[in-house]
Amino acid sequence: MQSLRFLCLGILVTFATCSHSKTAKPIEEILWLQSKTPPFHLSKETKQLGLCDDLTQQLMHNIKDVKHTRLVLPQKRINKYIDEGRNVCFPCAIYKRSANKQFLYSLPTAVYPPHNIITTAAKAPELTSKHGNPINLVGLLADKNFTYGQADARRFSVQINNIIENSLTHSNVSMSWSSDNESGVVMERLKHGSLDYSLDYPFITSHFSKGNQSNIVNLPIAQNKNKLVPIAVGCATNAPNNFASMAIKKINHVLKNNILTSEQYKNNQQYWLNEHFEDFNKAYNQYVLNFDSQTNDAPINTADQSQNKEQL
Numbered sequence: 304m305q306s307l308r309f310l311c312l313g314i315l316v317t318f319a320t321c322s323h324s325k326t327a328k329p330i331e332e333i334l335w336l337q338s339k340t341p342p343f344h345l346s347k348e349t350k351q352l353g354l355c356d357d358l359t360q361q362l363m364h365n366i367k368d369v370k371h372t373r374l375v376l377p378q379k380r381i382n383k384y385i386d387e388g389r390n391v392c393f394p395c396a397i398y399k400r401s402a403n404k405q406f407l408y409s410l411p412t413a414v415y416p417p418h419n420i421i422t423t424a425a426k427a428p429e430l431t432s433k434h435g436n437p438i439n440l441v442g443l444l445a446d447k448n449f450t451y452g453q454a455d456a457r458r459f460s461v462q463i464n465n466i467i468e469n470s471l472t473h474s475n476v477s478m479s480w481s482s483d484n485e486s487g488v489v490m491e492r493l494k495h496g497s498l499d500y501s502l503d504y505p506f507i508t509s510h511f512s513k514g515n516q517s518n519i520v521n522l523p524i525a526q527n528k529n530k531l532v533p534i535a536v537g538c539a540t541n542a543p544n545n546f547a548s549m550a551i552k553k554i555n556h557v558l559k560n561n562i563l564t565s566e567q568y569k570n571n572q573q574y575w576l577n578e579h580f581e582d583f584n585k586a587y588n589q590y591v592l593n594f595d596s597q598t599n600d601a602p603i604n605t606a607d608q609s610q611n612k613e614q615l
Contacts, residue, residue, distance in 0.1 A: 306609065325487070327603065328544045328545075329549075330369050330549050330550055330553070331369060331370060331468060331547060332369060332370040332371070332372060332390060333366070333369055333371055333372070333390060333391075333392055333538075334372050334373075334374055334384070334389060334390055334391040334392070335359050335362075335371060335372065335373045335374065335392055335393075335394060336374055336376060336381045336385075336391050336393050336394075337355065337356075337359065337371070337373060337374070337375055337376075337386060337394065338375065338376060338377060338378050338381060339375060339377075340378070341487065341510060342354055342506065342507070342510040342575055343354060343355045343356075343395055344356055344375075348556060350440075350613050351486075351570055351571075351574065354395065354413070354506075354571070354572070354575050354576075355394040355395040355562060357566065357567070357568060357571040358394050358395070358412055358413075358536075358562070359373065359394045360548065361557075361561070361562045361565070361567070361568060362394070362557060362562070364535070365557035365562065366553050366554070366557055368553075369553070371525075374391075374479075375444070378454070378457070379455075381393065384539075385405050385406070385539045385541070386405070387541070387542065388539055388540075388541030388542045388543065389539060389542060390539070390542050390546050390550075391538070391539045391542070392536055392537065392538040392539070392550055392554070393406070393536070393537045393538075394412075394536055395412075395534050395536075396408065396410050396534065396535060396536065396537035397460055397533070397534060397535075398533040398535035401525055402540050402545070402547070404540065404541075405537065405539070405540065406537030406538060406539065406540060406546035406547070407537070407538050407540050407548060407551050408535040408536070408537050408551070409535045409536040409537075409538075409551050409555050409556050409558060410555050410556045410559065410563075410594065411533040411534060411535050411590065411591050411594045412534055412535055412536060412558060412562075412563065412591065413458055413533070413534040413572055413576075413591060414531050414532065414533050414534065414578065414587065414590040414591055415504055415506075415531065415532040415533075415534055415576065416504060416505055416506070416532070416576070416579040416585050417523070417524065417527045417528060417529070417530050417531065418459050418460065418463055418502055418524065418525055418527060418532070419502070419503070419504070419505045419521040419522060419524060420438050420440070420443070420500050420501075420502060420506060420521065420523075420524060421489075421490075421493065421500060421501045421502065421503050421507070421508055421520075421521060421522075422493065422499060422500040422501075422520060422521040422522060423493055423494065423496075423518050423519060423520065424518045424519075425518070426499055426522050427520050427522060430449065430499075430500060430522065431445065431522065433446070434446070435525060436522065436523070437522070437523035437524055437525040437528050437529065438522050438523065438524050438525060438568070439525050439526075440470070440525065440526050441466060441470045441526070441609045443500070444466065444467060444470035444471045445470050445471070445472065445473070447473035447474075447475045448475075449475070449499040449500060450476070450497075450498050450499045450500075451471065451475065451476050451498070451499070451500060451501065452476065452489060452493075452497070452500075452501050453489060453501050453502060453503075454488065454489055457503075459502060460527070460530075460532060462526065462527060462530075463502065463524075463526075463527065466526060482484060488509060489501050489503075490507075490508075490511045492517055493519055494518060494519065502524075504532075505521040505579050506575050506576055506578075506579055507613055508521050509575075509578060509579075510575075520570045524542050531586065531590060532552070533590055533591075533593035533594070536551070536554050536558075537554075538550040538551055538554070552611075563592060563614060564592065567605065569587065572587065573587075
């Protein structure tokens, strides 16, 4: 009986040791996912780094004990990699305080202005006269007289996604299926009248307006006029061997100690975002450097701090 008891105890100890060893297996590689979506990611030929390129490069440089591989994929393939539970991280995901079925999130790495209506200068007066300024998104989406369009794989904040799903009940919708330069394709379709309006961040418009699309304008949305969008690194929760939590631990360490306070990183963020904030430095300090994970979640309501602002 005593021998049997020791045998059982030995089996339990061995099982526990093996389970711990399996859980604690060190990370060997992080696959960094990116798509061909300027200005988040830009081609290597450009001097200016994209919003997410600079962050990815600094993470790869500062996390030295794992192999780093960058994969450029269409957004749908990115979603497939995440759902399959590969050892992947996405550098610019909308931050959530808690993990979900896709991601465990790092500390916030950036704060973006609210999503806007994107339309042409010619169409804007018609939209605002009928649906207000800022635009009532629910009313506009339900209006079958205007054609809404977006890249098929494009997603927004939870609030905006819910409004789209619940309000867009008519068939006057046009999706773009291109896997390259998804934002640029939508801009081209707006410019040429195939669409009446779309949704995205205002800095998307700024980027493409530097080319031949200066007739594209932004209109604020009433339902999220004062809501900033915090951004973070997301690592796949379905990945085996506790990958997400171990990867995020490494990522948070270098974010706090090397990246978020670096002038290079902050200057890159400021290059793309400065014109869309009344005070970019204040927003960056408040919602990135001094972010309080216990009280803030995406999106951040700034109405109390900016009652006279049309847009942040």
